[in-house]
Amino acid sequence: VDNAFWQGKRLLITAGPTFEDLDPVRFLGNRSSGKMGFALAEQAAKFGAEVTLIAGPVNLATPDKVTRIDVRSAQQMFAAVQENYQQADVFISAAAVADFRMTESSEQKIKKQDGQEGLTLNLVKNPDIVAWVAEQADKPFVVGFAAETENVIDYALSKLQRKKLDMICANQVGENLGFESDVNQLTLITSTKQKALVDSLKRQQAQQLLQFLAEQL
Ligand code: C5P
Numbered sequence: 001v002d003n004a005f006w007q008g009k010r011l012l013i014t015a016g017p018t019f020e021d022l023d024p025v026r027f028l029g030n031r032s033s034g035k036m037g038f039a040l041a042e043q044a045a046k047f048g049a050e051v052t053l054i055a056g057p058v059n060l061a062t063p064d065k066v067t068r069i070d071v072r073s074a075q076q077m078f079a080a081v082q083e084n085y086q087q088a089d090v091f092i093s094a095a096a097v098a099d100f101r102m103t104e105s106s107e108q109k110i111k112k113q114d115g116q117e118g119l120t121l122n123l124v125k126n127p128d129i130v131a132w133v134a135e136q137a138d139k140p141f142v143v144g145f146a147a148e149t150e151n152v153i154d155y156a157l158s159k160l161q162r163k164k165l166d167m168i169c170a171n172q173v174g175e176n177l178g179f180e181s182d183v184n185q186l187t188l189i190t191s192t193k194q195k196a197l198v199d200s201l202k203r204q205q206a207q208q209l210l211q212f213l214a215e216q217l
Pocket of ligand 1 (some may be wrong): 094130144146147159165
């Protein structure tokens with residue numbers, strides 16, 4: 001890997017899930033572990049990049065020399081990204097951001113009523129953080145992820161275009177693959193290139209991803 005390229009480059013990375021609170025004790029979440037985003041932060045910092053890592057609720061140690069900002073909800077993640085994207089050369093959106101949040105999260109614990117057989121939650125769309133960054137006039141180079149269980153490359157290509165990303169990492173998720181796992185299947189995609197990574201460990205993929213990224217910048 002050409003580590004020299006990353007020396008002094010400023011990288012903003014989001015990682016992990018977001019949790020959307022229903023009430024003080026319950027939330028909507030997802031299975032993202034944050035491992036891919038943390039692996040990228042760790043490798044980039046090793047290569048000399050200045051890394052800011054915006055992390056949703058995850059159980060991972062902060063990599064050496066990485067500045068970490070902890071958030072919980074998509075709205076908090078969005079605010080942290082808005083505050084930091086202008087200082088970045090590259091933004092990598094590896095977080096699994098919740099698509100929806102509660103229209104109103106309840107201040108008190110939601111109680112079930114006697115005989116109640118169902119519950120309807122009113123949800124509202126969360127901001128699309130990576131698409132927002134990609135729209136800004138002073139945007140960094142923007143990299144997204146597309147975790148899919150089927151038609152991975154097709155869906156990733158349409159996301160690349162719809163969200164106006166510079167690059168997307170297509171991620172096959174399934175049993176023991178992708179979410180919650182050290183093992184991953186990744187294809188890196190730009191408007192002109194596609195590269196399927198041979199390695200399946202997130203750590204090694206992080207190195208290859210940074211190498212590929214360096215070649216695009
Ligand atoms: O549309 P989808 O959620 O599959 O897109 C995935 C990509 O978009 C990821 O890079 C994810 O971090 C980003 N995203 C985001 N804000 C959202 C939803 C997804 O930044 N609200």
